[in-house]
């Protein structure tokens with residue numbers, strides 16, 4: 001008999017497993033995929049650590065969480081500075097003085113602010129009614145047309161004029177020559193990939209991969225006192241109120257016989273006509289001296305059964321549906337729900353660790 005059955009070996013389930021083992025609890029972790037790690041899994045291809053489920057950069061302002069994750073790996077000093085390719089011209093991101101200089105030739109923050117003010121004024125006093133108007137209100141037409149429109153339309157699979165304004169609450173604009181995407185104090189990539197973090201967390205713990213909870217539920221419930229469930233909450237309740245919606249992604253990965261293909265880890269393609277949203281060149285996250293490189297093209301996709309549920313679509317309808325499932329989850333005895341799928345919300349890695357450590361306080 002195990003004290004805990006943990007469904008899902010992602011960062012949430014693995015943090016719980018590690019902490020519970022430290023408390024002397026017996027733990028079984030099950031994972032439906034053939035490998036541990038959930039979406040932070042990295043795989044060695046051609047001696048390069050490949051982020052199999054999308055680019056993952058660890059960043060946080062929380063010193064405790066930074067120290068916590070550094071127990072499991074040494075981190076490098078990677079700084080995320082993606083660039084945008086619009087019709088063959090490169091622009092720095094996030095929008096900063098470099099971008100404004102590339103767009104308009106302006107030199108000083110005052111000139112840049114004046115240009116943005118002038119461009120925003122085309123909307124007059126109108127309250128934005130869709131994403132296009134909202135973006136123009138925030139950054140003006142040039143940035144919207146070149147760097148926001150095509151990218152966002154590919155992400156959501158529909159015209160910006162048909163998307164609600166609330167999707168873009170703010171667009172970070174910086175009046176310094178600083179290409180560092182994150183404002184956080186701590187940032188980096190684990191040297192040798194993320195999978196080692198999960199391996200260390202799960203060391204000495206029983207783990208069964210290729211095991212779907214719902215196919216073995218009777219047996220698994222009988223051999224465990226308490227369940228921690230980090231899978232999709234609607235699936236747990238057999239979709240009794242209906243399905244929560246997600247956006248998915250399709251990844252096309254190839255090995256290229258060149259040591260350096262695009263000179264940067266992340267290049268966004270912001271024009272509508274290019275079907276992918278970005279190309280990741282993995283070796284720039286964790287540099288290695290190899291004759292080859294591995295790149296991944298990322299294509300947004302409508303989510304359907306069989307595809308990975310990557311991003312929750314937190315509109316009113318889905319959030320209301322989630323609240324119904326959450327109420328049901330409160331009635332389950334000896335079962336805890338946590339992580340991005342069970343809580344139907346987007347979490348960064350540092351937030352997932354913080355949320356697991358908080359939830360653990362409630363676990364016997």
Ligand code: FDA
Pocket residue numbers: 007008009010011012013030031032033037038039040053054055056057058059211212213214230231232249310311338339340341347348349350352
């Ligand atoms: P996760 O999905 O990783 O793990 C859940 C596990 O449960 C999965 O392995 C799944 O197979 C398993 N499971 C589900 N149902 C099951 C069942 N019935 N039986 C058995 N197993 C089951 N964060 C960040 O800080 N910086 C970044 O740069 C990025 N980048 C990024 C890119 C993309 C494309 C995405 C989608 C996400 C990010 N993130 C990120 C977020 C990061 O991926 C996220 O915080 C963690 O992976 C969440 O960990 P969880 O354990 O909650 O879920």
